Structures are given as structure tokens and as C-alpha cells.
Amino acid sequence: MKKELQSALDEKKTVGVVIGRFQVHRLHKGHVHLIDTVQKENDILCVLLGSSGANLTKRNPLTFSHRKGMLLERYKKAQIFEIIDSQTWSDDLDRLLSSLFKNRHVKLYGSRDSFAK
Numbered sequence: 133m134k135k136e137l138q139s140a141l142d143e144k145k146t147v148g149v150v151i152g153r154f155q156v157h158r159l160h161k162g163h164v165h166l167i168d169t170v171q172k173e174n175d176i177l178c179v180l181l182g183s184s185g186a187n188l189t190k191r192n193p194l195t196f197s198h199r200k201g202m203l204l205e206r207y208k209k210a211q212i213f214e215i216i217d218s219q220t221w222s223d224d225l226d227r228l229l230s231s232l233f234k235n236r237h238v239k240l241y242g243s244r245d246s247f248a249k
Contacts, residue, residue: 145174145175146173146176146239147176147178147233147236147239148171148173148174148177148238148241149170149178149179149180149240150167150241150242151182151215151225151242153181153182154179154181154203155193155194158202162243166242167203167207170239171210173239177210177211178213178232178238179203179207179210179211180215181196181203181214181215182221183196183214183215185217185218200212
């Protein structure tokens with residue numbers, strides 16, 4: 133775990149988690165607004181990038197590494213992790229966040245279509 137992330141967790145700072153695929157070559161205004169908001173409202177910015185776990189396709193043209201690099205160009209202190217699309221995605225998300233943030237309260241953010249109403 134990165135030293136900066138561990139230090140922030142030790143101080144019990146707030147964690148904002150953006151969940152998205154970001155299968156675009158450049159972030160659009162909506163992406164920037166969302167991530168900027170999360171960064172302003174929290175001490176730690178964490179981005180979980182959804183990945184198909186399969187070969188590149190028309191729907192999934194960019195690798196995790198490419199998308200992570202694109203985000204880090206603008207959000208240098210962001211903690212970025214991959215989460216694989218699966219039938220157990222929600223459970224995998226819970227396990228990942230619990231392991232990263234040791235049962236701390238985190239805020240989840242996404243697009244307007246990301247979460248059930």
C-alpha cells in the first residue's frame with residue numbers, strides 16, 4: 133500500500149470512491165466535475181476502474197493501465213484500483229473496500245446511472 137494512503141488512513145481522513153469504467157481516451161466535463169467534487173469533499177480520492185477482464189473489444193477498447201495513466205495525469209494523488217466485472221461484482225467491491233480501508237466509512241460516487249434508485 134502506498135505510504136501516503138497508509139498515512140492518511142492512520143489519521144482517519146475521509147475517503148471518496150469513484151466507481152467507473154472510463155473507457156474514453158480523454159475525460160469529458162462530466163467526468164472531471166464528478167472527480168473534482170469527490171476530491172474536494174474528501175481527503176483521499178480512490179478510483180475503482182471496472183474492467184471486463186477479457187480481451188479488448190469495441191465496448192472495452194482501453195486497458196486498465198491506459199485508463200489508470202490517463203487519470204493519474206490529472207489526479208496525481210489518486211489511489212486507482214481495478215475491479216473485474218462479474219456476477220459477484222457487488223460482493224467483490226465490498227471485499228476490496230474493506231481490505232483497502234479497514235472497515236472505515238467511505239462515500240461511493242458514480243454517474244447518475246451507476247446505482248439503483
